[in-house]
Amino acid sequence: MSQSLKGLYVITDEYLTPDETVHSYVEDALMAGASIVQYRNKTKSDEEVETICRILQALCSRHNVPFIIDDRPYLAAKINADGLHIGKDDIPIEEARKIFPKGIIGVSCYGSIRKAKEAQEEGADYVAFGSFFASPTKPHSGMISLNVLHKAKEAVDIPICAIGGISETNIGQIAATQIDMISVVSAAFKGNTKGNVSNLIKGMKI
16 A cells, blocks of 8 residues: 555544544545545544544545554554554554554654664554644644655655644645655644645645
8 A cells, every 4th residue: 555655644633523523524635635544532442433433444445545543553453444553652563563464554753764764674654754843733742854854765765754733834845855745633624624635735736
């Protein structure tokens, strides 16, 4: 599926896109051209979110778009999700791959090129870097230089994703680095999702 890891990568948020209506937000994003969808919810159990994840997986499948679940390897395996994303406080890639043997695994590398190289060696399918700008959904996230993306392109061969405070006003700066994926949360889902996603995609085409 690595060939599908390109374009605008939207991530849900338990407050901006509550589970009761998240499917409608995701559908609007897909109709507007989102290329990858990640479901992220840090508070509920796997059992509580399984039904909505199955709905989102089916929705993404209809649009031929990868559906990624954040930090829930057992649930990703159970519902045959397209992918799993793990961060610094989550399980190691080797362990994640044992639980989730088939599918995409993405890894947050923050600002570390070393971590990205290690992730590639351990079998990650993509690596993510950020934050590049102040993030409304992760206000305490550390800020890193855009130069990290240029260095990452030289260091790894797998797809690269940028995340963190990216909006219509600055997405062009990220797109100029010619990385594979640009990830957004509030920029996609705060307000008119279809209009937001359309404008973000326009901003990527520099």
